[in-house]
Amino acid sequence: MSPIPSPEPLHLVPADTRPLLTATVVVLGLASMTVASHLHTRWSGLRRLPMLALHTGVCALALLGGGALLGTGVLRPVGGAWVPGLGSLAAGLLAGLLLGPLVAYAATRADRSLTRWWGSRAGHAVRDDRSVTLRSGRARPAGVAVSASTTRRTGLIEARNNFAPTSADLRVRLSLLLTVAVAEELVYRGVLTGLALRAGSTAAVVAALLGVQLVFAVSHVFFGWGQVLSKLPLAGLCAGAVLLTGTVLPAVLGHALFNLWVWRYHRARPSTAGRVRTGAPMWGAAR
Amino acid sequence: MSTAWRVATLAAVVVVYYWFGKTLLFRGARRLAAATRIGPSHWGTAQRADVFELAAAGASHVLVVAALLAVTGIGPGMLVSGLARPDLLALGVLLGVGELALGSLLCRALIELSLARGARARTRPARRTAGAAGAGERRAADSANRRAAGAGVRGALLGARTRGVVGRGDRGALGPVGAPAPPGSARRSRTAADPADQGQSLRSWLGRSRGGWIRHHLTSLKVLPLWAALGLTGVQVASEELVFRGVALTWLREAGPLVALTTSIVLFVLMQAFFMSSWQGAMFPVVGGIVMGVVHGLVFWTTPLVVPLVVAHVVFFVFAVI
Numbered sequence: 001m002s003p004i005p006s007p008e009p010l011h012l013v014p015a016d017t018r019p020l021l022t023a024t025v026v027v028l029g030l031a032s033m034t035v036a037s038h039l040h041t042r043w044s045g046l047r048r049l050p051m052l053a054l055h056t057g058v059c060a061l062a063l064l065g066g067g068a069l070l071g072t073g074v075l076r077p078v079g080g081a082w083v084p085g086l087g088s089l090a091a092g093l094l095a096g097l098l099l100g101p102l103v104a105y106a107a108t109r110a111d112r113s114l115t116r117w118w119g120s121r122a123g124h125a126v127r128d129d130r131s132v133t134l135r136s137g138r139a140r141p142a143g144v145a146v147s148a149s150t151t152r153r154t155g156l157i158e159a160r161n162n163f164a165p166t167s168a169d170l171r172v173r174l175s176l177l178l179t180v181a182v183a184e185e186l187v188y189r190g191v192l193t194g195l196a197l198r199a200g201s202t203a204a205v206v207a208a209l210l211g212v213q214l215v216f217a218v219s220h221v222f223f224g225w226g227q228v229l230s231k232l233p234l235a236g237l238c239a240g241a242v243l244l245t246g247t248v249l250p251a252v253l254g255h256a257l258f259n260l261w262v263w264r265y266h267r268a269r270p271s272t273a274g275r276v277r278t279g280a281p282m283w284g285a286a287r
Numbered sequence: 288m289s290t291a292w293r294v295a296t297l298a299a300v301v302v303v304y305y306w307f308g309k310t311l312l313f314r315g316a317r318r319l320a321a322a323t324r325i326g327p328s329h330w331g332t333a334q335r336a337d338v339f340e341l342a343a344a345g346a347s348h349v350l351v352v353a354a355l356l357a358v359t360g361i362g363p364g365m366l367v368s369g370l371a372r373p374d375l376l377a378l379g380v381l382l383g384v385g386e387l388a389l390g391s392l393l394c395r396a397l398i399e400l401s402l403a404r405g406a407r408a409r410t411r412p413a414r415r416t417a418g419a420a421g422a423g424e425r426r427a428a429d430s431a432n433r434r435a436a437g438a439g440v441r442g443a444l445l446g447a448r449t450r451g452v453v454g455r456g457d458r459g460a461l462g463p464v465g466a467p468a469p470p471g472s473a474r475r476s477r478t479a480a481d482p483a484d485q486g487q488s489l490r491s492w493l494g495r496s497r498g499g500w501i502r503h504h505l506t507s508l509k510v511l512p513l514w515a516a517l518g519l520t521g522v523q524v525a526s527e528e529l530v531f532r533g534v535a536l537t538w539l540r541e542a543g544p545l546v547a548l549t550t551s552i553v554l555f556v557l558m559q560a561f562f563m564s565s566w567q568g569a570m571f572p573v574v575g576g577i578v579m580g581v582v583h584g585l586v587f588w589t590t591p592l593v594v595p596l597v598v599a600h601v602v603f604f605v606f607a608v609i
Contacts, residue, residue: 016375016590016592018590020378023382023585024385027382027582030385030392031385031388031391033392034389035388038388038391215392218392218396219392221395221396
């Protein structure tokens with residue numbers, strides 16, 4: 001018996017379309033944030049459309065292709081569960097509901113510890129350790145500081161691969177951050193994990209699973225290596241929860257709660273941009 | 288013909304045509320651009336040379352594809368395989384965008400790694416030099432640095448950030464030869480390890496990526512009408528797709544996937560590095576070539592339809608250079 005249970009093979013798409021669709025879904029899913037950053041630096045940044053909204057759109061595209069390939073396998077990528085007794089849908093969902101908050105708690109603690117360690121190693125404070133009351137005080141930068149705070153290298157048609165996020169890119173509505181969490185989990189832990197489990201031999205499956213989690217972390221390189229490092233526990237915990245329960249629910253729940261924590265953190269940081277500057281009205285500012 | 292001869296023939300094509308042949312072609316195109324005034328009068332000689340080089344490469348590439356089809360016995364039907372499938376062509380567009388993004392993500396990660404290592408390397412010699420400098424110079428430098436820090440930094444930064452910045456400014460105030468630091472150098476010395484400084488360094492990396500043969504496409508897009516520029520670029524990259532996937536993988540199919548895919552990917556990636564001015568500049572086409580070589584190779588091996596892959600290659604390239 002194979003140590004890794006193999007899900008059902010793909011039969012929903014014609015055979016001559018399947019390889020190209022699979023390749024498209026894989027590269028778009030793996031590089032969804034990079035596609036968004038390219039579009040952002042060339043086009044949407046000038047129109048004040050948040051990069052995360054584009055990221056969600058690209059994830060939705062990959063999800064569409066993944067849905068055509070896997071069907072409901074997007075929601076149940078493992079085709080069962082690695083833990084005996086959780087193979088049924090009801091048991092998997094129940095376990096997912098219980099496991100999701102635990103994933104979020106552990107990922108949050110790990111993220112906080114890693115970013116603090118990275119900051120102390122680099123000789124500067126990555127996180128502001130003051131209380132929420134102090135951090136969200138009324139004092140705001142004024143004059144030149146305000147005008148200079150949202151400058152960004154955008155608008156050049158040849159500008160590529162030089163996306164540098166500002167705090168305004170993360171200072172978005174909670175609903176968008178929660179949508180990003182759901183979209184990322186459905187793509188990375190639903191579609192890409194489901195495809196990785198069909199990679200063939202055990203070694204190929206393990207390499208593909210690890211590769212997906214690694215690329216998920218590296219896709220945060222625009223925010224710095226500290227963020228890449230701190231996203232590894234989130235990726236590992238979410239992937240582990242999906243493999244244990246068989247459903248993507250604990251990963252979605254855990255990532256959504258994690259992003260809720262991120263949203264609270266950024267909402268509490270002193271704003272360096274005025275209310276008007278922080279995004280299009282349809283997305284708005286976090287506060 | 289045995290598998291070894293087929294692999295050797297393809298390798299010889301890459302070396303003879305893509306290296307020696309293009310060297311001669313480019314030399315001739317540059318001489319033609321310098322000796323004649325073909326083209327609009329407002330073109331400079333360098334722009335004229337870039338356009339001529341791209342045109343010569345495209346035209347010769349078509350001849351090479353025709354010659355390879357004749358030698359290998361692969362029918363011309365391969366050239367249009369998949370053309371009647373709009374769904375696959377649309378997927379090719381998305382695949383090209385995704386491949387470019389994946390390649391650029393890997394390049395960005397490599398650049399950031401290189402910058403992080405470079406920043407650490409820049410700070411170490413400065414500290415060693417500071418230690419070797421004379422005591423008087425050091426005192427003068429510290430004094431100048433304190434003045435600069437007091438004037439420029441104090442009050443501008445708060446809390447832990449201030450402690451870190453001033454500390455690093457003090458250590459880095461001595462220049463590479465231990466000379467006293469001029470006023471204001473405390474802030475400049477900080478930028479060696481400052482993440483904000485990476486914008487300039489990143490730009491210099493991206494600037495290097497626009498040299499070599501990529502310059503031909505950039506210049507053509509700037510000076511030619513859009514249809515002509517896209518046509519020249521399309522002919523060039525479509526020919527590459529036909530050579531390295533259509534011809535190579537079809538001709539080596541009997542040798543099995545390992546030999547065929549390895550030969551196709553290695554030759555394709557090797558060809559990408561030709562005519563780039565530095566290894567930093569070559570990194571972009573090489574990484575993109577690895578991503579595209581693996582993905583296109585696997586897709587073509589499973590479904591031998593070349594036109595959707597040509598579309599993906601063209602979209603990749605157009606999205607990369609504009």
